[in-house]
Amino acid sequence: MTRVDTERTITVTVNGVPREATVPVRRLLSDALRHDLGLTGTHVGCEHGVCGACTVIVDGAPVRSCLMLAVQVDGSEVRTVEGLAHDDHQGGQVMHPVQEAFRECHALQCGFCTPGFLMTIAAGLEGRDNSVEISEEEVDEMVGGNLCRCTGYANIKKAVHHAAAAMKDDA
């Protein structure tokens, strides 16, 4: 029998929780999150790094998890869409402002690209000084690398403004 894989055991903190997984060395991070760790909120739209649907935050920076191997995140911290909201300590969840904004502004239709947009925008907004009002150029830059086939982007851009305004109030 031909055995193609060799495996490694990696330790990675996902959404604040240390996780261990034994994965083939060729396993994409996107597949490891989805199939080994059961976090299916991260979606795969193209597997060649163009659409951005698989975007997750690795050590604070948005990355395309289909262009990264799972073994590369050994020892890293990964945030996925499942970790975007936080616990309200009363059995419920508090949505991230960008999640709230997407719902309020009808920034999603089929929802398949949405986790990638949410993670990209969350990283973008969290990485800026939110006491300063966001400009149209910043919004364009923030959403300009992800594909959506449903919305035509108008409401996604609106949602970024909405989320930035909410984060400004909190800043």
Next chain:
Amino acid sequence: MTTKLFGEPVRRREDARLITGKGRYLDDIGHDALAAAFVRSPHAHARITGIDVDAALEVEGLVALYTYEDLAGPMAEPLPVLIPHPQLHAPRTGYPLANGEVNHVGEPVVMVVATDRYVAEDVCDRIVVSYEELPVVVGVDAARAARSCVHEEIPDNVAARHHQETGDVEPVLADSPRTLSFTQYIERSACMPMEGKGVHAKWDADDDSLRVYTSTQASTSVRAAIAAKLQLSLDKVEVIAPDVGGGFGVKIMHPWPEELLIPMAAIALGQEVKWSEDRREHFIGSAHERQQRQEITVGYDDDGRITALDVHIWHDNGAYTPYGIIVPIVTATQLVGPYALPVYRVIVESVYTNTVIVTPYRGAGRPQGCYAMERTMDRIADELGLDRAVVRERNLIQPDQFPYDHQLTFQDGRPVIYDSGDYPGLLDKLRTLVGWSEAEQLRADAGARGKLLGVGMAMYVEGTGPGPYEGGHVQVLGSGKVLVSTGLTSQGQGHETAFAQIVASELGVPIEDIEVTTGDTRRFGYAVGTFASRAAVMSGNAIALAARGVKEKALRIAAEVLEASPEDLEIDEGVVQVKGVPGTSIPLRTVAVLSNPLRYAFDEAARQATQFAGPGDDSKPPVAPGDAPGLEHRDYYSPIRSTFASGAHAAIVEIDPATWEIDVVKYAVVHDCGNVVNPMIVEGQVHGGVAQGVGGALYERMAYDADGQLQNASFMDFLMPYASEVPDIDIDHQQTPSPLNPLGIKGAGEAGVIPGTAAIASAIEDAVGRRIASMPISPTELYDLVRNDSSEMTAAAQRRAGTGVMA
């Protein structure tokens, strides 16, 4: 009333799960399933001379391999021609796995099942298929020339010759004061949902039953296809569309080979099997649409009024015709748009090519028809030196002419009779919205900045909500929960929200109490599917009728309890009460308990209901003849014919004569889809449609080479619009309710995409003064066109040149 939500921009109920990663798309199902992958043809046209799997058998993790030889019974027969038509004289379909011959790159040849997808693809890499290559036909012109043929028995490559005429066109053309003729082309694009196709199947050997999840727009029909092809009883097959990551038409085609092969393998292996299409597979193994060659002759008078229109179209249907000639028929019949044409003849020849099959993509032939009609209007205006809007205005069907009978037969076999509309109203609104009268000033301003500016417009009428039917079921539970189901599926249109709004309004219950299920054959077995902008019209009305049935029954039961007449009762916030008599009421959930004479007191609701239950009449049965236990109702909506939505778009483009980059600086939409259930959702549909329209006009094309290889089968090379390519969209609304259905609605799903190519072609032509007769158009093609001295200059440009205005 607080529960009248029809027409309100209610925030979507599906979003809570989709923004938290809790959606359940196809590949999220079946964690432990075996994975399938396919060896697909690398050749566009070839005979298979051998399949060598020896090296593949070595791979650890391989579970099973299937070729055509492994198919039995109906699975070994050609795939169905879903929609036969007398004018489809030479239909051809492929096999689930290629039977000796392949007719396009991407056709499945071998199915591999392994422990995971990585291993399945390893196996595919080790399978050697030998081919003897055959001559390849690519593009409508090559198909038409027929120097070689796709299917040996069809030497002219013509699958169908669709023909409709409303009178004798030739003598009218001969007598027309003016005529003009031209030829134009439109290219292939594709739906490209962000989620590809996918199938998961699980066989329960103890129960002899099959459950299939598939990313489809038609779960009930996939169920019927699986039952027929795998020779199972329909009641032993369940098909469920989970969350679907976009469809746009490609998922209404069915059964895809994989929708049959994955269940077949699951049954044979007694294990769960799953296949998720990857992006390259989607490019070469799904469907495309739009390529046509259009030859148009129009007769008209000196005022620009059309006297006769004669159209001959060659439509590229790809390698096979599983979806019949729906797209050609839609082009032929929707081409006429909002115009009164005294006589019209159309012939569409649907031709085979060695490329991926052509099945509906949002618009489904309408963008091509609109392109033909609207570019004709532009040409007439140019010849006569008239304003393009004025020529359109003179040909419009007037508001007092409805119902307007075009004397044509639509895709559903019903007459093309427009139900309602106000086309002059659309045009007026559009002119105001886009600033049509200021175009020359804008052109001068742009010229001062060194830019070429042009404006264009296009109008359309869209047959929406075709039959034959959809159904709805509404049930009130003793808990107060209201269960709503319909058989058609959802791919992001917000049906859970829109249908809940309809039930909340019809029944008078809080929307929070309503749960909507779509596309699940366990809940509703009869449906047609989600396509042709029909979900709101068809299922919306069916669900409204079902809710009305529930309300009627609830009032009848409550009337007995409250000792009132049903006419004096109303339901508000889930409580049945006597109008104007607060306190004389009964909760709807209690009525639900009372509706069933068998009431074990399992819960508080049943215990409470007993206080209302009367002694009963000993002379009558507990369930009256014709009645049924339970507070539920099932109903169907089956329209006499389609409703016709309409709209008008305008684009302003600016072109940089240094780079010939085309920038859509303004895009205006006036939209009429009758009564609107949720304006937020409708506007979202328009936005998304316009983005696809802009993509189809400027960026997207399937770049096949002469060997039938798709050169741009990735998101790197097939250019779908990002946010940076989609213009801001100004929208104005008009509402002419449909008289054909109880809710007065027309469909809205496809409208946004229809006029994009026509309007943008018109704007580019206006900007550069050269005839645009092939779309989409890239900056390089525009540069070549403008530099080519033999390319035709528009009369408008010549007039402008004569007056010194920059062309």
